[in-house]
Amino acid sequence: MWIGIVGLGLIGGSLGLDLRAQGKTVWGVSRSRATCEMALRVGAVDIASTQLADIPHLQETAVVFVCTPIDQVLSTVQVLAEHLHPLTVITDVASVKGAIVQSAQAMYSRFVGCHPMAGSEVQGIKGAQKHLFVDRPCVICPAPDPEAIAVVQSLWASLGMRIYYCDPHTHDQAVARISHLPVMVGASLIHACQQGLDPTVQYFAQKLASSGFRDTTRVGGGNPELGTMMARFNREALQVALAQYQQQIEHLSQLIADQNWSAVQNYLENAQKWRSLFG
Protein backbone atom coordinates (compact mmCIF):
# COMPACT_ATOMS: atom_id res chain seq x y z
CA MET A 1 0.00 0.00 0.00
CA TRP A 2 1.42 3.34 -1.08
CA ILE A 3 1.20 6.94 0.00
CA GLY A 4 1.54 9.64 -2.66
CA ILE A 5 2.90 13.17 -2.37
CA VAL A 6 2.45 15.71 -5.16
CA GLY A 7 4.76 18.69 -4.63
CA LEU A 8 8.08 17.88 -2.97
CA GLY A 9 8.83 21.12 -1.16
CA LEU A 10 9.42 21.71 2.54
CA ILE A 11 6.08 20.21 3.59
CA GLY A 12 5.90 17.41 1.01
CA GLY A 13 9.52 16.43 1.59
CA SER A 14 9.24 16.50 5.40
CA LEU A 15 6.04 14.45 5.19
CA GLY A 16 7.84 11.84 3.07
CA LEU A 17 10.72 11.58 5.54
CA ASP A 18 8.38 10.97 8.50
CA LEU A 19 6.07 8.55 6.66
CA ARG A 20 8.98 6.48 5.36
CA ALA A 21 10.44 6.41 8.88
CA GLN A 22 7.14 4.75 9.88
CA GLY A 23 7.81 2.03 7.28
CA LYS A 24 5.39 3.33 4.67
CA THR A 25 6.25 3.35 0.98
CA VAL A 26 5.95 6.74 -0.64
CA TRP A 27 5.86 7.97 -4.22
CA GLY A 28 6.45 11.59 -5.08
CA VAL A 29 5.74 13.86 -8.01
CA SER A 30 7.45 17.18 -8.67
CA ARG A 31 7.55 19.28 -11.82
CA SER A 32 11.31 19.58 -11.33
CA ARG A 33 13.58 16.63 -12.15
CA ALA A 34 16.27 18.02 -9.79
CA THR A 35 13.73 18.08 -6.95
CA CYS A 36 12.73 14.47 -7.68
CA GLU A 37 16.39 13.43 -7.56
CA MET A 38 17.06 15.30 -4.33
CA ALA A 39 13.90 13.84 -2.72
CA LEU A 40 15.18 10.35 -3.58
CA ARG A 41 18.68 11.17 -2.33
CA VAL A 42 17.54 12.50 1.07
CA GLY A 43 15.14 9.57 1.46
CA ALA A 44 11.89 11.54 1.33
CA VAL A 45 10.39 9.18 -1.29
CA ASP A 46 10.83 5.61 -2.52
CA ILE A 47 10.17 6.57 -6.13
CA ALA A 48 9.70 9.93 -7.82
CA SER A 49 8.73 11.26 -11.22
CA THR A 50 7.93 14.52 -12.93
CA GLN A 51 4.86 12.83 -14.47
CA LEU A 52 1.98 11.43 -12.44
CA ALA A 53 1.20 8.96 -15.26
CA ASP A 54 4.67 7.42 -14.84
CA ILE A 55 4.05 6.40 -11.21
CA PRO A 56 3.50 2.62 -11.26
CA HIS A 57 1.45 2.28 -8.07
CA LEU A 58 -1.36 4.78 -8.50
CA GLN A 59 -4.11 2.18 -8.11
CA GLU A 60 -2.58 0.85 -4.87
CA THR A 61 -2.30 4.30 -3.30
CA ALA A 62 -4.26 4.77 -0.07
CA VAL A 63 -3.74 8.52 0.39
CA VAL A 64 -2.32 11.31 -1.75
CA PHE A 65 -1.10 14.52 -0.12
CA VAL A 66 -1.31 17.52 -2.43
CA CYS A 67 1.56 19.76 -1.32
CA THR A 68 1.78 22.08 -4.33
CA PRO A 69 1.55 25.87 -4.18
CA ILE A 70 -1.99 27.04 -3.35
CA ASP A 71 -2.85 28.00 -6.94
CA GLN A 72 -2.15 24.47 -8.21
CA VAL A 73 -4.13 22.47 -5.65
CA LEU A 74 -7.42 22.34 -7.56
CA SER A 75 -5.87 21.49 -10.93
CA THR A 76 -3.81 18.77 -9.22
CA VAL A 77 -6.91 17.28 -7.56
CA GLN A 78 -8.61 17.27 -10.96
CA VAL A 79 -5.75 15.30 -12.56
CA LEU A 80 -5.49 12.92 -9.58
CA ALA A 81 -9.24 12.25 -9.70
CA GLU A 82 -8.79 10.89 -13.23
CA HIS A 83 -5.93 8.55 -12.30
CA LEU A 84 -6.67 7.21 -8.80
CA HIS A 85 -8.78 4.34 -7.55
CA PRO A 86 -12.00 5.87 -6.17
CA LEU A 87 -11.19 4.53 -2.68
CA THR A 88 -8.02 6.62 -2.51
CA VAL A 89 -8.25 9.59 -0.14
CA ILE A 90 -6.89 12.94 -1.33
CA THR A 91 -5.87 15.65 1.13
CA ASP A 92 -3.98 18.93 0.88
CA VAL A 93 -1.84 21.19 3.04
CA ALA A 94 -2.71 24.65 1.71
CA SER A 95 -2.84 27.59 4.13
CA VAL A 96 -6.21 28.74 2.75
CA LYS A 97 -9.24 26.50 2.79
CA GLY A 98 -12.28 28.46 1.55
CA ALA A 99 -10.89 28.75 -1.96
CA ILE A 100 -10.15 25.02 -2.10
CA VAL A 101 -12.26 22.63 -0.01
CA GLN A 102 -15.71 22.90 -1.57
CA SER A 103 -14.40 22.98 -5.14
CA ALA A 104 -12.09 20.01 -4.53
CA GLN A 105 -14.89 17.98 -2.95
CA ALA A 106 -17.09 18.73 -5.96
CA MET A 107 -14.37 17.11 -8.10
CA TYR A 108 -13.59 14.22 -5.75
CA SER A 109 -15.80 13.12 -2.88
CA ARG A 110 -12.97 11.56 -0.84
CA PHE A 111 -11.12 14.89 -0.57
CA VAL A 112 -10.36 16.17 2.94
CA GLY A 113 -9.01 19.72 3.25
CA CYS A 114 -6.22 20.09 5.80
CA HIS A 115 -3.71 22.68 6.98
CA PRO A 116 -0.74 21.39 8.93
CA MET A 117 0.81 24.52 10.44
CA ALA A 118 4.51 23.86 10.20
CA GLY A 119 7.25 25.77 8.46
CA SER A 120 10.89 26.65 8.28
CA GLU A 121 13.00 29.49 6.93
CA VAL A 122 14.56 27.11 4.39
CA GLN A 123 12.25 26.65 1.44
CA GLY A 124 11.86 23.65 -0.82
CA ILE A 125 13.13 20.09 -0.52
CA LYS A 126 16.40 21.49 0.96
CA GLY A 127 14.39 22.43 4.06
CA ALA A 128 12.80 18.99 4.46
CA GLN A 129 13.37 17.62 7.93
CA LYS A 130 12.15 14.83 10.19
CA HIS A 131 9.75 15.64 13.03
CA LEU A 132 8.73 18.99 11.47
CA PHE A 133 5.10 18.37 12.48
CA VAL A 134 5.54 17.30 16.09
CA ASP A 135 3.34 19.31 18.50
CA ARG A 136 2.21 21.66 15.72
CA PRO A 137 -1.49 22.30 15.04
CA CYS A 138 -3.23 20.70 12.07
CA VAL A 139 -6.66 21.85 10.88
CA ILE A 140 -8.98 19.29 9.30
CA CYS A 141 -12.02 20.71 7.49
CA PRO A 142 -15.42 18.99 7.33
CA ALA A 143 -15.81 16.45 4.51
CA PRO A 144 -18.74 14.33 3.30
CA ASP A 145 -16.87 11.07 3.93
CA PRO A 146 -16.22 10.31 7.64
CA GLU A 147 -13.91 7.37 6.81
CA ALA A 148 -11.75 9.63 4.66
CA ILE A 149 -11.51 12.07 7.58
CA ALA A 150 -10.54 9.21 9.91
CA VAL A 151 -7.71 8.11 7.59
CA VAL A 152 -6.30 11.62 7.29
CA GLN A 153 -6.70 12.33 11.00
CA SER A 154 -4.85 9.12 11.86
CA LEU A 155 -1.92 10.02 9.57
CA TRP A 156 -1.49 13.59 10.86
CA ALA A 157 -1.80 12.39 14.46
CA SER A 158 0.86 9.73 13.80
CA LEU A 159 3.26 12.58 12.92
CA GLY A 160 2.64 14.13 16.32
CA MET A 161 0.27 16.91 15.26
CA ARG A 162 -2.47 18.45 17.44
CA ILE A 163 -5.71 18.05 15.46
CA TYR A 164 -8.39 20.76 15.23
CA TYR A 165 -11.65 20.46 13.29
CA CYS A 166 -12.64 23.78 11.78
CA ASP A 167 -14.80 24.94 8.86
CA PRO A 168 -12.97 26.64 5.96
CA HIS A 169 -14.40 30.12 6.56
CA THR A 170 -13.48 30.17 10.27
CA HIS A 171 -10.03 28.74 9.47
CA ASP A 172 -9.40 31.43 6.86
CA GLN A 173 -10.38 34.24 9.22
CA ALA A 174 -8.17 32.85 12.01
CA VAL A 175 -5.08 32.33 9.82
CA ALA A 176 -5.60 35.75 8.21
CA ARG A 177 -4.81 37.17 11.68
CA ILE A 178 -2.13 34.91 13.07
CA SER A 179 -0.40 33.74 9.90
CA HIS A 180 -1.07 35.96 6.87
CA LEU A 181 -1.19 39.33 8.66
CA PRO A 182 2.27 38.78 10.27
CA VAL A 183 3.72 38.34 6.77
CA MET A 184 2.39 41.73 5.63
CA VAL A 185 3.33 43.41 8.94
CA GLY A 186 6.89 42.07 8.75
CA ALA A 187 7.36 42.90 5.06
CA SER A 188 6.19 46.47 5.68
CA LEU A 189 8.64 46.74 8.59
CA ILE A 190 11.53 45.73 6.34
CA HIS A 191 10.47 48.36 3.79
CA ALA A 192 10.23 51.01 6.55
CA CYS A 193 13.80 50.15 7.66
CA GLN A 194 15.15 50.34 4.12
CA GLN A 195 13.38 53.38 2.68
CA GLY A 196 13.31 57.06 3.57
CA LEU A 197 16.45 56.98 5.75
CA ASP A 198 19.52 59.17 5.59
CA PRO A 199 22.41 57.01 4.23
CA THR A 200 24.40 57.16 7.49
CA VAL A 201 21.34 56.19 9.54
CA GLN A 202 20.69 53.42 7.00
CA TYR A 203 24.22 52.08 7.48
CA PHE A 204 23.82 51.90 11.25
CA ALA A 205 20.29 50.48 11.00
CA GLN A 206 21.71 47.59 9.01
CA LYS A 207 24.72 47.06 11.28
CA LEU A 208 22.79 47.34 14.56
CA ALA A 209 19.81 45.19 13.59
CA SER A 210 19.73 42.32 16.01
CA SER A 211 17.51 39.41 17.05
CA GLY A 212 14.49 41.70 17.66
CA PHE A 213 14.49 42.88 14.05
CA ARG A 214 15.30 39.43 12.69
CA ASP A 215 12.50 37.69 14.61
CA THR A 216 9.90 40.36 13.85
CA THR A 217 10.66 40.16 10.11
CA ARG A 218 11.28 36.42 9.72
CA VAL A 219 7.98 35.54 8.02
CA GLY A 220 7.72 38.98 6.36
CA GLY A 221 11.03 38.25 4.61
CA GLY A 222 9.95 34.72 3.68
CA ASN A 223 8.88 33.13 0.40
CA PRO A 224 7.35 35.94 -1.76
CA GLU A 225 5.32 33.54 -3.93
CA LEU A 226 3.74 32.00 -0.82
CA GLY A 227 2.98 35.43 0.66
CA THR A 228 1.36 36.54 -2.58
CA MET A 229 -0.77 33.36 -2.68
CA MET A 230 -1.93 33.96 0.90
CA ALA A 231 -3.08 37.47 -0.04
CA ARG A 232 -4.64 36.33 -3.31
CA PHE A 233 -6.55 33.32 -1.99
CA ASN A 234 -7.51 34.78 1.39
CA ARG A 235 -7.92 38.38 0.28
CA GLU A 236 -11.19 39.27 1.98
CA ALA A 237 -10.23 37.99 5.44
CA LEU A 238 -6.75 39.51 5.10
CA GLN A 239 -8.18 42.93 4.14
CA VAL A 240 -10.35 42.93 7.29
CA ALA A 241 -7.32 41.93 9.37
CA LEU A 242 -5.13 44.62 7.77
CA ALA A 243 -7.75 47.32 8.36
CA GLN A 244 -8.07 46.39 12.04
CA TYR A 245 -4.28 46.20 12.38
CA GLN A 246 -3.90 49.68 10.85
CA GLN A 247 -6.39 51.00 13.40
CA GLN A 248 -4.29 49.45 16.18
CA ILE A 249 -0.98 50.96 15.07
CA GLU A 250 -2.68 54.32 14.42
CA HIS A 251 -4.10 54.23 17.96
CA LEU A 252 -0.71 53.39 19.51
CA SER A 253 0.99 56.10 17.40
CA GLN A 254 -1.52 58.64 18.68
CA LEU A 255 -0.87 57.63 22.32
CA ILE A 256 2.85 58.19 21.69
CA ALA A 257 2.24 61.54 19.95
CA ASP A 258 0.09 62.55 22.94
CA GLN A 259 2.90 61.48 25.30
CA ASN A 260 0.28 59.51 27.20
CA TRP A 261 2.84 57.18 28.76
CA SER A 262 0.50 55.40 31.16
CA ALA A 263 -1.75 54.49 28.21
CA VAL A 264 1.26 53.35 26.16
CA GLN A 265 2.39 51.17 29.04
CA ASN A 266 -1.12 49.78 29.46
CA TYR A 267 -1.22 48.97 25.73
CA LEU A 268 2.13 47.14 25.94
CA GLU A 269 1.08 45.34 29.13
CA ASN A 270 -2.02 44.01 27.36
CA ALA A 271 0.14 42.89 24.43
CA GLN A 272 2.44 41.03 26.80
CA LYS A 273 -0.48 39.41 28.64
CA TRP A 274 -2.42 38.45 25.50
CA ARG A 275 0.57 37.01 23.64
CA SER A 276 0.70 34.08 26.07
CA LEU A 277 -2.84 33.08 24.98
CA PHE A 278 -1.59 32.23 21.48
CA GLY A 279 0.02 28.99 20.37
Added chain:
Amino acid sequence: MWIGIVGLGLIGGSLGLDLRAQGKTVWGVSRSRATCEMALRVGAVDIASTQLADIPHLQETAVVFVCTPIDQVLSTVQVLAEHLHPLTVITDVASVKGAIVQSAQAMYSRFVGCHPMAGSEVQGIKGAQKHLFVDRPCVICPAPDPEAIAVVQSLWASLGMRIYYCDPHTHDQAVARISHLPVMVGASLIHACQQGLDPTVQYFAQKLASSGFRDTTRVGGGNPELGTMMARFNREALQVALAQYQQQIEHLSQLIADQNWSAVQNYLENAQKWRSLFG
Protein backbone atom coordinates in the same frame (compact mmCIF):
# COMPACT_ATOMS: atom_id res chain seq x y z
CA MET B 1 40.88 46.98 40.97
CA TRP B 2 37.09 46.74 40.85
CA ILE B 3 34.34 47.00 38.26
CA GLY B 4 30.96 48.32 39.38
CA ILE B 5 27.50 47.57 38.02
CA VAL B 6 24.47 49.62 39.03
CA GLY B 7 21.26 47.83 38.06
CA LEU B 8 21.42 44.04 38.19
CA GLY B 9 18.94 43.07 35.48
CA LEU B 10 19.46 40.97 32.39
CA ILE B 11 22.26 43.18 31.03
CA GLY B 12 23.90 44.06 34.36
CA GLY B 13 23.76 40.45 35.56
CA SER B 14 25.10 39.01 32.30
CA LEU B 15 27.88 41.59 32.29
CA GLY B 16 28.87 40.56 35.83
CA LEU B 17 28.97 36.86 34.90
CA ASP B 18 31.29 37.49 31.92
CA LEU B 19 33.56 39.97 33.72
CA ARG B 20 33.99 37.68 36.73
CA ALA B 21 34.76 34.78 34.35
CA GLN B 22 37.66 36.98 33.14
CA GLY B 23 38.94 37.13 36.72
CA LYS B 24 37.74 40.65 37.46
CA THR B 25 36.18 41.57 40.81
CA VAL B 26 32.73 43.09 40.53
CA TRP B 27 30.50 45.01 42.92
CA GLY B 28 26.80 45.42 42.19
CA VAL B 29 24.04 47.74 43.34
CA SER B 30 20.34 47.06 42.99
CA ARG B 31 17.37 48.71 44.69
CA SER B 32 16.03 45.24 45.43
CA ARG B 33 17.56 43.17 48.22
CA ALA B 34 16.26 39.96 46.57
CA THR B 35 18.03 40.90 43.33
CA CYS B 36 21.29 41.54 45.23
CA GLU B 37 21.02 38.11 46.84
CA MET B 38 20.26 36.35 43.57
CA ALA B 39 23.13 38.17 41.81
CA LEU B 40 25.49 36.88 44.52
CA ARG B 41 24.01 33.37 44.32
CA VAL B 42 24.39 33.05 40.52
CA GLY B 43 27.90 34.53 40.71
CA ALA B 44 27.21 37.75 38.81
CA VAL B 45 28.92 39.87 41.50
CA ASP B 46 31.48 39.48 44.27
CA ILE B 47 29.64 41.84 46.59
CA ALA B 48 26.26 43.55 46.32
CA SER B 49 24.26 46.16 48.19
CA THR B 50 21.07 48.15 47.86
CA GLN B 51 23.07 51.27 48.81
CA LEU B 52 25.95 52.65 46.78
CA ALA B 53 27.42 54.22 49.93
CA ASP B 54 27.76 50.75 51.49
CA ILE B 55 30.09 49.48 48.74
CA PRO B 56 33.59 49.40 50.30
CA HIS B 57 35.65 49.69 47.08
CA LEU B 58 34.24 52.75 45.36
CA GLN B 59 37.58 54.59 45.25
CA GLU B 60 39.33 51.57 43.70
CA THR B 61 36.74 51.14 40.97
CA ALA B 62 38.05 51.48 37.40
CA VAL B 63 34.75 51.40 35.53
CA VAL B 64 31.08 51.57 36.54
CA PHE B 65 28.40 50.26 34.16
CA VAL B 66 25.04 51.98 34.67
CA CYS B 67 22.49 49.30 33.72
CA THR B 68 19.37 50.83 35.25
CA PRO B 69 16.15 51.55 33.35
CA ILE B 70 16.56 54.46 30.93
CA ASP B 71 14.81 57.00 33.17
CA GLN B 72 17.25 56.41 36.03
CA VAL B 73 20.54 56.67 34.14
CA LEU B 74 21.10 60.41 34.65
CA SER B 75 20.19 60.42 38.34
CA THR B 76 22.49 57.41 38.83
CA VAL B 77 25.39 59.17 37.07
CA GLN B 78 24.82 62.19 39.30
CA VAL B 79 25.06 60.09 42.47
CA LEU B 80 28.07 58.14 41.16
CA ALA B 81 29.88 61.38 40.28
CA GLU B 82 29.73 62.38 43.95
CA HIS B 83 31.15 59.07 45.23
CA LEU B 84 33.75 57.93 42.67
CA HIS B 85 37.41 58.77 42.21
CA PRO B 86 37.61 61.22 39.26
CA LEU B 87 39.69 58.71 37.27
CA THR B 88 36.87 56.17 37.29
CA VAL B 89 35.12 55.76 33.93
CA ILE B 90 31.31 55.65 33.87
CA THR B 91 29.43 54.07 30.99
CA ASP B 92 25.82 53.05 30.39
CA VAL B 93 23.85 50.54 28.33
CA ALA B 94 20.63 52.44 27.57
CA SER B 95 18.92 51.93 24.22
CA VAL B 96 18.55 55.68 23.68
CA LYS B 97 21.54 58.00 23.62
CA GLY B 98 20.40 61.52 22.69
CA ALA B 99 18.51 61.94 25.96
CA ILE B 100 21.51 60.78 27.99
CA VAL B 101 25.01 61.31 26.61
CA GLN B 102 25.40 65.09 26.58
CA SER B 103 23.69 65.54 29.97
CA ALA B 104 25.74 62.77 31.56
CA GLN B 105 29.00 64.19 30.20
CA ALA B 106 28.07 67.59 31.61
CA MET B 107 27.85 65.92 35.04
CA TYR B 108 30.93 63.71 34.66
CA SER B 109 33.61 64.19 32.01
CA ARG B 110 34.72 60.53 32.00
CA PHE B 111 31.26 59.31 30.94
CA VAL B 112 31.06 57.26 27.72
CA GLY B 113 27.59 56.51 26.33
CA CYS B 114 27.20 52.96 25.04
CA HIS B 115 24.50 50.64 23.77
CA PRO B 116 25.30 46.94 23.76
CA MET B 117 22.53 45.41 21.65
CA ALA B 118 21.80 42.15 23.42
CA GLY B 119 18.61 40.83 24.95
CA SER B 120 16.57 37.85 25.96
CA GLU B 121 12.92 37.07 26.53
CA VAL B 122 13.65 36.46 30.22
CA GLN B 123 13.81 39.75 32.08
CA GLY B 124 15.81 40.64 35.16
CA ILE B 125 18.63 38.84 36.93
CA LYS B 126 16.82 35.52 36.19
CA GLY B 127 17.69 36.03 32.53
CA ALA B 128 21.38 36.72 33.18
CA GLN B 129 23.57 34.42 31.14
CA LYS B 130 27.18 34.03 30.11
CA HIS B 131 28.24 34.98 26.56
CA LEU B 132 25.11 37.11 26.00
CA PHE B 133 27.21 39.75 24.20
CA VAL B 134 29.22 37.54 21.84
CA ASP B 135 28.99 38.69 18.21
CA ARG B 136 26.37 41.32 19.06
CA PRO B 137 26.81 44.97 18.06
CA CYS B 138 27.78 47.61 20.62
CA VAL B 139 27.52 51.32 19.91
CA ILE B 140 30.01 53.67 21.55
CA CYS B 141 29.18 57.39 21.36
CA PRO B 142 31.76 60.19 21.10
CA ALA B 143 33.18 61.39 24.43
CA PRO B 144 35.59 64.18 25.36
CA ASP B 145 38.06 61.73 26.94
CA PRO B 146 39.78 59.38 24.44
CA GLU B 147 41.31 57.26 27.23
CA ALA B 148 37.86 56.68 28.73
CA ILE B 149 36.63 55.54 25.31
CA ALA B 150 39.61 53.19 25.00
CA VAL B 151 38.86 51.58 28.39
CA VAL B 152 35.20 51.03 27.56
CA GLN B 153 35.96 49.80 24.03
CA SER B 154 38.45 47.29 25.40
CA LEU B 155 35.92 45.90 27.90
CA TRP B 156 33.06 45.49 25.40
CA ALA B 157 35.44 43.95 22.85
CA SER B 158 36.67 41.50 25.50
CA LEU B 159 33.07 40.24 25.78
CA GLY B 160 33.06 39.49 22.06
CA MET B 161 31.04 42.49 20.89
CA ARG B 162 31.33 44.14 17.47
CA ILE B 163 32.09 47.82 18.16
CA TYR B 164 30.54 50.71 16.21
CA TYR B 165 31.22 54.40 16.81
CA CYS B 166 28.12 56.48 16.24
CA ASP B 167 26.82 59.88 17.39
CA PRO B 168 23.73 59.85 19.66
CA HIS B 169 21.35 61.39 17.10
CA THR B 170 22.24 58.91 14.35
CA HIS B 171 22.09 56.02 16.83
CA ASP B 172 18.63 57.06 18.00
CA GLN B 173 17.27 57.31 14.45
CA ALA B 174 18.72 53.89 13.53
CA VAL B 175 17.42 52.07 16.63
CA ALA B 176 14.02 53.79 16.25
CA ARG B 177 13.70 51.76 13.03
CA ILE B 178 15.26 48.42 13.81
CA SER B 179 14.64 48.13 17.54
CA HIS B 180 11.87 50.45 18.82
CA LEU B 181 9.56 50.27 15.78
CA PRO B 182 9.46 46.42 15.89
CA VAL B 183 8.16 46.65 19.48
CA MET B 184 5.23 48.86 18.43
CA VAL B 185 4.56 46.81 15.28
CA GLY B 186 4.50 43.54 17.24
CA ALA B 187 2.36 44.93 20.07
CA SER B 188 -0.18 46.25 17.55
CA LEU B 189 -0.23 42.82 15.87
CA ILE B 190 -1.07 41.13 19.17
CA HIS B 191 -3.91 43.63 19.72
CA ALA B 192 -5.22 43.01 16.18
CA CYS B 193 -5.26 39.25 16.87
CA GLN B 194 -7.10 39.68 20.17
CA GLN B 195 -9.66 42.36 19.38
CA GLY B 196 -12.57 42.58 16.95
CA LEU B 197 -12.79 38.85 16.26
CA ASP B 198 -15.81 36.56 16.44
CA PRO B 199 -15.32 34.29 19.52
CA THR B 200 -15.01 31.09 17.44
CA VAL B 201 -12.43 32.70 15.14
CA GLN B 202 -10.65 33.99 18.27
CA TYR B 203 -10.50 30.45 19.69
CA PHE B 204 -8.89 29.08 16.52
CA ALA B 205 -6.57 32.08 16.15
CA GLN B 206 -5.19 31.27 19.60
CA LYS B 207 -4.94 27.51 18.98
CA LEU B 208 -3.42 27.78 15.50
CA ALA B 209 -0.87 30.51 16.26
CA SER B 210 2.51 29.04 15.54
CA SER B 211 6.15 30.07 15.22
CA GLY B 212 5.33 32.79 12.66
CA PHE B 213 3.08 34.62 15.10
CA ARG B 214 5.38 33.98 18.05
CA ASP B 215 8.49 35.30 16.30
CA THR B 216 6.75 38.35 14.83
CA THR B 217 5.40 39.33 18.27
CA ARG B 218 8.35 38.38 20.48
CA VAL B 219 9.62 41.90 21.14
CA GLY B 220 6.12 43.40 20.89
CA GLY B 221 5.08 41.17 23.80
CA GLY B 222 8.23 41.97 25.79
CA ASN B 223 8.86 44.16 28.84
CA PRO B 224 6.16 46.92 28.83
CA GLU B 225 8.21 49.30 31.00
CA LEU B 226 11.15 49.05 28.59
CA GLY B 227 8.88 49.58 25.57
CA THR B 228 7.35 52.65 27.19
CA MET B 229 10.81 54.07 27.97
CA MET B 230 11.89 53.57 24.35
CA ALA B 231 8.87 55.57 23.17
CA ARG B 232 9.28 58.22 25.83
CA PHE B 233 13.01 58.84 25.44
CA ASN B 234 13.20 58.39 21.67
CA ARG B 235 9.79 59.81 20.82
CA GLU B 236 10.67 62.06 17.90
CA ALA B 237 12.64 59.47 15.94
CA LEU B 238 10.03 56.80 16.73
CA GLN B 239 7.19 59.02 15.51
CA VAL B 240 8.97 59.51 12.17
CA ALA B 241 9.56 55.75 11.93
CA LEU B 242 5.91 54.97 12.80
CA ALA B 243 4.62 57.42 10.20
CA GLN B 244 6.79 55.89 7.48
CA TYR B 245 5.82 52.38 8.57
CA GLN B 246 2.11 53.30 8.41
CA GLN B 247 2.65 54.54 4.85
CA GLN B 248 4.26 51.22 3.97
CA ILE B 249 1.46 49.03 5.33
CA GLU B 250 -1.13 51.36 3.77
CA HIS B 251 0.60 50.99 0.41
CA LEU B 252 0.75 47.18 0.67
CA SER B 253 -2.91 47.05 1.77
CA GLN B 254 -3.86 49.09 -1.29
CA LEU B 255 -1.96 46.73 -3.61
CA ILE B 256 -3.90 43.82 -2.07
CA ALA B 257 -7.23 45.67 -2.34
CA ASP B 258 -6.40 46.39 -6.00
CA GLN B 259 -5.58 42.68 -6.51
CA ASN B 260 -2.32 43.84 -8.09
CA TRP B 261 -0.60 40.51 -7.45
CA SER B 262 2.55 41.20 -9.44
CA ALA B 263 3.10 44.37 -7.36
CA VAL B 264 2.41 42.45 -4.12
CA GLN B 265 4.92 39.81 -5.14
CA ASN B 266 7.46 42.50 -6.07
CA TYR B 267 6.94 44.14 -2.65
CA LEU B 268 7.50 40.81 -0.85
CA GLU B 269 10.53 40.02 -3.04
CA ASN B 270 12.13 43.33 -2.04
CA ALA B 271 11.37 42.57 1.62
CA GLN B 272 13.05 39.17 1.31
CA LYS B 273 16.08 40.66 -0.49
CA TRP B 274 16.50 43.64 1.86
CA ARG B 275 16.13 41.62 5.07
CA SER B 276 19.49 39.95 4.43
CA LEU B 277 21.18 43.38 4.56
CA PHE B 278 20.31 43.74 8.26
CA GLY B 279 22.21 42.30 11.21
